[in-house]
Amino acid sequence: MAAKDQTQNTEEEFMDEETMAEAMSVLAGSDAENCSYPQGYVKRQAVFACSTCTSEPNEPAGVCLACANKCHDGHDIIELYTKRNFRCDCGNRKFGEFKCQLIPSKDPENVNNKYSHNYYGLYCTCDKGYPDEEGQNGDEMIECVICEDWYHPQHLGCTVAEPKELEEMVCERCMNKAPFLWTYAESFSLAAIGSQEDEDVDVEDDKTEASASPSTSQTNVPREVTESPSSTRKRKREDEADVCSTSRCRLQELESRAAQRQREGAVFWPSDWRSQLCTCTSCKRAYVSAQVHFLLDPSDTRAAYERKGLEEPFGRSVLSTLMGSMSHTAQLEILYGFQEMQSAVASFLQPYASSGKEVTAEAIRQCFEELTEKRRRANEKK
Template sequence: MSENVENDRDESKSYNLFDLLNAEKELEEESAAVLGGSDDKCCTYNTGYIKRQALYSCLTCCPEAKDDLTKAAGVCLACSYKCHENHELVELYTKRNFRCDCPTMKIPEFKCSFFNVNESSSSSSVEHSKKEINVANEYNQNFSGIYCTCKRPYPDSEDPISDEMIQCIICEDWYHTRHLKSEIIPKTNEYSEMICEHCVQEKEFLKDYIGLAVNKVTKFENGHDITENVAIDGEKSDEKKNEPSKSENHDKTVSNAEATKELEDENYESPCKKRKVEGHEIDTCKKPFDTMAKYKEGAIFWPEEWRKQLCCCASCRKIYSEKKVEFLLDPEDTIAVYEEKGLKKYHDTYYDWAAKSLSTLGHAQKIDLIMGYNHLKDKLKEFFDEFSKEKKVVTESDVKDFFKKLNTEKLQGLSKDQQYFCR
């Protein structure tokens, strides 16, 4: 090994066993979150259209999907493992309200391993045993292996730019940040969800909620905090928060109720009119009608729990239904909830296994186990701290010597009247 390589190692960050174990645990938790508690043991076809699940597109079984999305098919996690192993699979992450296509006529010549089909049956009989096509399933370009407005695969070996991809919560396609037409891309921890420009234009009611968007930039001018919305039409709107209420901008700082009145005074056709029945006002629309921020173009980034501020009056619900976005009002639809389910399943499984294992031990054995674990942890910390202080590389022989020494100490620590059994 060259001296330069050794110097590079000496200057690099040192890791101990617990760092590696924690890193491994983080990877496992990330994987569990992505899978969201999806069933990896049984095909989900019989469950029906699942609210959200991990899905894969099989291009080996459906090669025509690359050119014709009507030929596309999606398979659940369990089928990707058992039925389509070693096939060309496209990982779709999650799709909502989807039913597994593996046992259906979408893949006519392939037998789903989770459904009984006579092994000696011909291709025609296999086809005959297939389930009907899931008519409610929807397929976007991701099923053919391409993403974004640039219609490129991911990962893309021909793309010289390393760019993050973000999923739109409505069309569920993935977009490069540089293709979102947004002047400001918030940091990951600054937003919860994103809606692409195409979906915003198609679901026009979203423009009324532009005031909730987080893709804003704050600047300071003459000691005043000026918030500029980067997604507004034409010139940017300035809200000088720290100036007196009688400032020249006071007429721009209006409440939602005032904004609604202004719009109605301008003959704005609001779909939500306040109605009265027997003198009681009902079905009041809570849509903000933000006159200060007019949407121009680009994706919109939304904060956590922004959906809770969507109006739920009858008129607005009718709009959601017409636009096929009723799921925006479903608190369990979000990716955050999906990932939390995966993490809960992972932790429950881990702790259930640990609890069952401990339940088979006697009280004395449990005490010995805990003491042994703490002793090993302390010894490992001492072992790695020594190498870290001296900036030395841990070798295989060092590890073997450590456990040999540890075993010797254990034997010496046993009293003469104890028996030691080596298994």
């Protein structure tokens, strides 16, 4: 029993560490000091909504990390994780008389931004908040890599992959928006891989009873792929050759031999699924038409963004110890404070670095007193 408890505690500590690292990667991948507006529509960045400034029935709007920390300090902020191709709205027409403190002059509207009910703090097909105040849904949610909405596992309409196996998910609505993805799902989604393995086992095992559990070929249950290294390398080379060739369409080849599957529910994909998409001219046009052309960009993935954010994990071990027993919300509060402290210290040291003056203990104490007072005033406003 003691060994079991110890194992459970270790797993919980690992999950806490993962949650903390995920939150850090979101924040570290974006600039906490400078508004991202001059960069235009940023390929991917942390985005926040301010329900103090733009709650319903006002138009939805989003702000960058720096504006969430500085312009909206003390406001009711909604963390939206990351969004692609988004330009900071802070201080534009949607905020009325409120002006951005970092870049006061901005276009009235960012016409290419895309919004959803997430900007009002609502998620999933059930249109609930996070966490669900009614307690009908758990805290776990999974993001669709196309629409970037978040879904409760029980509302995906499929068997959900284990977290360690889940690479990327596309919701049913987005699968139907880009229907050619169903053909790829029939061949190399996690469910397709699992279904093929089940078929191989059935052929090899003559002792399987007729009353065995039904095939999972129409669900999205991931399975471990059992192949020899040589066959895996050979298939990968063949797949790469097919994808790289512009004179042949891999989608058409898959359509001619792929088994039909039930086209419903979300689909879970392996880590390399995007690299398997056909890149012929016709297919590229289809991606653009369906507004999913970003699937061909390796840097678009959440994993690529998080790797960038974790290149310099400053203070990670200290934060791990501090936040091991905190909730996700409390962890984010600490991380926002951590980012704010970094910005304050950097601003404090800049004049000394420029002038070559000595940094005194009294000056450092005053800096942290001012930071503490700022946080106290912000908490009083909440």
